[in-house]
Amino acid sequence: MSNPFRLALGGRIDRKRPLSFSFDGKSFQGYAGDTLASALIANGVHLVGRSFKYHRPRGFLAAGSDEPNAMVAVKRDTARVTPNTRATGVELYDGLTAESQNRWPSLAFDAGAVNDLLSPFFPAGFYYKTFMWPAGAWKRFYEPKIRAMAGLGVAPKEADPDRYLQRHAHCDVLVVGAGPAGLAAALAASDTGARVILADEQSEMGGSLLADDQGTIDGKPAGAWIAEALALLGQRDNVTLLARTTAFGFYGHNHLGLCERVTDHLAAPDPKLPRERLWQVRAKQVVAAAGAIERPLVFPDNDRPGIMLADAAHCFVTRYGAKPGSRALIATAGDDAYRAALALHAAGVEIAAIADLRETVTGPLPEAARALGLKILTGSVVTGTRGRLRVSGATVAPAKGGAGSDIACDLIAMSGGFTPSLHLHSQARGKLVFDAASGNYLPGESLYALRSAGACKGVTALADVLADGFVAGTAAAEAAGFAAGSPRSLAVSALDARPGGFAGALPHGRDPNKVKAFVDFQNDACAKDIVLATREGFRSIEHVKRYTTTGMATDQGKTSNINALNIVSAALERPVPEVGLTTFRPPYTPTTFGIFAGTARGDLFEPVRRTPIDPWAAGQGAVFEDVGQWKRARYFPVGSEDMEAAVARECRAVRSAAGIFDATTLGKIEVVGPDAAEFLNRIYTNAWTKLEVGRCRYGVMLREDGFLLDDGVVGRIAADRFHVTTTTGGAAAVLHRMEDYLQTEWPDLDCWLTSQTEEWAVIAVQGPKARAVIEPLVEDIDLDPEAMPHMSVRLGKILGVPMRLFRVSFTGELGFEINVPSSYGRKVWEAVFAAGQAHGITPYGTEAMHVLRAEKGYIIVGQETDGTVAPDDLGLGWAIAKAKKDFVGKRSLARAEMRNPTRKQMVGLESAVLLEEGAQIVADPTAPLPLTALGHVTSSYHSAVLGKPIALALVSGGRARLGETLHVPMPGGAIAVKLVSPVFYDPEGVRLDA
């Protein structure tokens, strides 16, 4: 197979290693060292995509990561499909399969191209102007249609089968970019002994030198110098070289994110390797050697396949030995494009003409072109192009106006000059300074330890770039604390471009409303769209950007932002610096979600907390639910029981015999010390000083604003030792608050806080037979109700295991909570369960627990409370020790609003049917809309024991309304509810004291 546009010699490809690949189902051949773009160009393929909005045929604009057009999907299998990949960055491997995007039925004939003819109806902001009515149609109709018509590639439906890893790294100097400045900086910095990381996004390091066919450094061709520099760096233990690695973001305090592409370039990746690796680098000093990006010229129809940046044309010829055409027109506003003209000419590409915007053209590069007899048309611009799927000719006319002449060509290499890449500097919140001489923004003062070097700083001549790199590398190493060696200098010969260029829209003498001169190629934004936006009143560049979508595509405006800015500046007749610049945001290039997720997916997404009793419950067929990070047994179905049946059976068992429940997840904090009681006095609303050793109390904890934060039982183990329990979900937050007060407000208090949540397994045995179940197992504790009443705690043993036994109840029945060290939890649980068989003991889960507590009107924090509920609203006024001078939240309870009789108060609801939690409650559902909500349902269950639905609710002035009937409006009609006491079961509480 032949590569009709491949040069016989030259470039960095390996002609001994041919590779086959397919594009849109057709087979081609390329070579090792090619990108997909260079291989397609060598095969004469330029049509590679359709544009976003108008579906115009598109080819390659660039040769690197700034490419906006040539987006393809690379497919390895059905799951490994990467859409929207820049063909200019895809390294060729044997068997690579790529497809074009955004076309139907085919790339050459795309039905969507009708949009190009209809484009007068699609002005800037047409989404906002057109799809306004009827209301609701946007979501149902317009948006899906527009998304199907526009848009780029399609993501695979399957889960990503690849692995992504993350690592942290520290270094003294991180150098971003391995072009001449970056290599020089890395050499200089590593000379001092500093630990250096050199990262570059490309497969090979060398940057612009990889395509340099002219310059010599130290008397050597650029390619040879790169090889020597990399060999030297590679030998140094203090240097880490990361090719295929994009420094995509600067994240504060010199913390940078780097994405290393590990296997995307391999035909058969080792499955042991991750696809990509995220490097989180903390660098003492950063040298940004990010280079510069060439600007397109904005002339009519500047988007046809075959029209590309001059630097890209140069790169395809010199680096890849691929001719991007046979007859080229060079369109330029500066010297740089002459480099492309010389290289193309040397490769046998006919140079039809060089149309240079400048009236006077001098300097080494233009002179070299003149010496070869290349035709230079000064003061000239391209005013139009032709060719449907590939450019076939252009009209070149005087910039001042006047008749143009037609020039046949299949390649237009254009250059508006170079824009320094300020991304990292700007992300690091460095200042940007407008340089009137070059018309560019340059990096100003840097806020963090980051300095720019080379082309990204506006330095252009090769000798200057290398020198700047050495200076930056040395300075960075010195700033990181290393002594600099002797300064380096290199003999350089190069044909350097003199400063110059153009930004904005070129004059063309045609109707500006009819021509399409593209600014943002990926989002199909034209010069006229930007002018229209300014005419419609947009002044801020940030607004123009969003209205026209210029710079908002996946390339983030790398090639378009400065042209757009200059068009706005001209339209508003305001200087460029006054128009401002849009913000550079990470990532520099699109970055996979995979590297951010890393290994945190599937089972490793989040830690799972399990109790020691969990495996037993699983063995019993329990159905689990997530409570925070905990897995909790929700119910224990027997046979074919559904949840309702299982919960009903579990509830009846607790009320009639005994139930066993795993309460291990309760938060547990040990508060110990001489001032432990005083500390709790200040934290809780309750009084603790007089609580006797061996007794418990239900504690209520507020925030300073007076609203309920958490609740739980606190037992006094000794005069200076309290066993505090919290809600399952609140444990960490409560400890944090306690630590906050203890460390910062009351450091004088002598006590310590220790989280014991995972130290104790908690086995709740609840029901009238609870005492009978545990009595035979308990040692050293008198369980007699006189000796151990409700709300008491005793130390003893069970099965020889040390135990804290609480007599507490969250069910309203006689109940015990057996606390044993976690490692004994399963053993004790099984022993209690075995002992309970004779008494009909039944395991129950969180669902039955919820029903049982609701039957008693016990609240659950986060269900009956929402951060606006005060203790009195819940009927917990009794838990507030009014005699205490102060506690957290006390002052807020004294506010007048807290005594407002219309505050929402907790009540019970009786209704004929089960209510929905969260449903609103109104007085009269037939009143005109909008109805006034008096409150809402907080908890709702079917009570098997009571044989009816029960609910808890917060209702305005609820306690005064007991007995009233209100209504819950639902889609099927309003449900009448009767307000009753929230305690549905055993309101006298006699069962607790059994």
Add this chain to the structure above:
Amino acid sequence: MLLIRCPYCGERPEVEFRHGGEAHIARPADPATLTDEEWADFLYMRSNPRGLHAERWRHVHGCGRFFNAVRHTVTDKFLATYKVGEPRPAPEGEL
């Protein structure tokens, strides 16, 4: 990600810490003597400066200690971190 110097443990990445709001807002010794307005000031009013800000941090995934820091809210640079009870350092120079 910020790099924060815990006064007890040294420099650690931000993910080990939890922010605790503005520093040097002492809980009133006797809240009962405060008017509603004074109490609201304590509860809700914060300085929210553009510039140097004294704030609380807790090395929650480390030593667990609370400490104070002076951070520039524009640049995120830390002027100092210091232990609870120590006075706020005087700002030095431009950050």
